[in-house]
Amino acid sequence: MAQxxxxxxxxxxxxxxxxxVAATNGxxxxxxxxxxxxxxxxxITGKGRCNITNTAPIVEFIDHFGKSGRFLRQAFGRFFSGELIAFFEKRGLKIGFERGGRVFPADGDAPLVARLLVDWVKEAGVDLRTEISVVDLLVKKGQVAGVVCGHNQKIYADAVILATGGASYPRTGSTGDGYRLAQSVGHTIVTTRPALVPLRTAERIGNGLAGLQLKNINARLFINGKRKTQAFGELSFTKNGLSGPIILTLSSLVVDALRSRAQVAVILDLKPALDDAKLEARMQRDLQKRPHDPMSSFLRGLMPRELIQPCLDYAQIDHNMTAVMLPAQARKKIRHWLKNFRFEITGYGSLEEAIVTAGGVKTAEIDPCTMESKKSKRLYIVGELLDIQADTGGYNLQAAFSTGWVAGKAVCG
Ligand SMILES: Cc1cc2nc3c(=O)[nH]c(=O)nc-3n(C[C@H](O)[C@H](O)[C@H](O)COP(=O)(O)OP(=O)(O)OC[C@H]3O[C@@H](n4cnc5c(N)ncnc54)[C@H](O)[C@@H]3O)c2cc1C
Incomplete structure (x- = not known):
């Protein structure tokens, strides 16, 4: 049979x-x-450390993709986290396992993962041509027959795998070209929007808080006054809003809610391990020890320095007031603020700052066993270009690797 x-x-x-995979298969x-x-x-993935995948069992893994997860069941059934880890280990990459099932290269070197993959494809005989942009697909009798590059250069092939990514972080090359290419052969594009993005708050955070990072925070998300979900972990303040892992996790729901003009609020619990009674006991203990401290230093035991002024503003307490002078009502306000630091959310970051693009090629138009297009034979569509997106934790890269693997096998079949 011809190659x-x-x-x-x-x-x-x-x-x-x-x-x-296609080259290895002949x-x-x-x-x-x-x-x-x-x-x-x-x-640049995983802040330069590359969170390759996650060790969560398949059902839990798929849950992280929400509605789009079902489509991935077949691909994950064939090439999942275990196979991906083995793939990298076989090529000499030492693997490290971290909390939440997150898998990284042991020395946290994302560029090494990139180099290893590029070396592997070259060794497998792939003809890698860079600085070539595909501008069109060649279609003959309803089947994809090749591609058109710049200067109208045509290249013919038996099959084409479209792996151009989404539209987020366009400086890495993923500028959304694949949506237009897929549309040109009849594919539906589910509206693209930023996912895993920082959020903008109604009030500017300003220089006082910008850059502050907090750990062990619980963030509750309210949409039109109803509590929707919550996330626990790390958070950071930016000049105009909130960011960090727990905010990124909530952001997909926020983006969709704001697009449908809903009211959105995020309420932070800065002391999730302490209920009201425990907080009061803690404040009483501090009071015994430092009764004559002004509020500005008294509160240092309960919160980072940057948060003291916002807390005092909320509770309408003068920062020079000594701890012993603090009325019970004012202590109650401080406790309430610590458990309910509220932000009205008015916007979200652009695609330029989004970790992934939500939306994309409608998965109902793709064969989940092969990634072949149901609109045009001999065209395969993989990776973030598809309408699949998960939260952070290594899920998105695994989806890209798994769909790529399946297509690489299928084109050779
Ligand atoms: C800052 C950041 C951190 C992230 N960290 C993680 C993480 O730790 N773990 C995780 O699971 N996910 C992470 N992600 C998400 C993950 O990186 C992506 O989901 C994944 O890389 C998508 O792979 P892809 O192959 O579909 O697309 P891409 O990796 O975007 O690759 C698409 C490629 O196609 C090329 N291309 C585009 N158009 C054309 C064209 N017309 N002709 C030729 N070539 C073209 C582009 O130049 C690019 O090289 C992160 C994303 C970002 C932005």
Whole structure:
């Protein structure tokens, strides 16, 4: 049988995996990447440490994708976290396991993951061509037959794998080209929007709080006054709002709520381990020890310095007042503020700052066993370009690798 010629468009996580697998399975693979270097996004993942995947069992893993998770069941059934970890270990990458099932390279080196993947595809014989942007798909009799690059250069192939990513962090190369290419052969694009983004608050946070990072915080999300969900962990303040892992986790729901013009509030519990009675006991203990401290230093035992003024403003307490002078009613206000630091949410970060793009190619139009398009034969669509998105924890990269792996196998079948 003649060797199959495959074109992969996009050298990110999904495209590199698809290209390497297809080449290993005997195909002649051309990988077209528009940037000077492939895998630019992988290099910055996980704050430069690359959270490759997660050890959560498959059912829990799929849950992290919400409604879009069902589509991934088949791909995960064939190439999941265990296989991905084994894949990297086989190529010499030492793996580290962290809290919440998160999997990283042991020395936290995201660029190393990128280099390892690029070396692997080259060794597998993939013809990797960089600084080539695909501008169109060639279609013959309803089947994809190749691609058109800049200067109208046509390249023909037996199958094309579209792995151009979403539209977030466009400086890494994912500028949303794939949506237009998929649309050109009849695909529906579920409205794209930023996911895993910082949130903007009604009141400017200002320089006083900007940059402050807090651990062990519980954030409750309210939409139109109803409590929707909560997240526990780390949070940070930006000049115009909130960010950090727990805010990113809540952000997908917030984006959809704000787009439908709902009212959104995030209420922070800064002392989730202490109920009102325990907080009062704690304040009484501090009072015994330091009765003549002004409020500005008395409260240092309960909160970081940056939070003292917002707390005193809320409780309408003069910062020079000594602890012993503090009326019970004022202590109650402080306790209430610590458990209910409230922010009205009025906006969210742009796609430029979004970790992933929600929306994308409608998954009902893709065969979940092969990633082949149901709109156009010989076209396969993988990775973040699809309407799949999860919260943080290594889920998104696993989805890119798994869908890439499945397509790489299927094109050779
Ligand atoms: C800052 C940041 C941190 C992240 N951290 C994590 C993490 O730790 N764990 C995790 O699971 N997920 C993380 N993600 C998400 C994850 O990186 C993505 O979901 C994943 O990389 C998507 O892979 P992909 O192959 O679909 O797309 P991409 O990695 O975006 O690759 C697409 C490639 O296609 C190329 N391309 C685009 N258009 C064309 C064209 N017309 N012609 C040729 N080439 C083209 C692009 O240049 C790019 O190289 C992070 C994302 C960001 C932005």
């Amino acid at each position: 199959k010629k495959i074109i992969v468009i996009g050298g990110g996580a999904s495209g590199l995996m698809a290209a390497g 195909a002649h693979v051309i990988l077209l990447e528009k940037m000077k270097t492939p895998a630019r996004k992988i290099r």
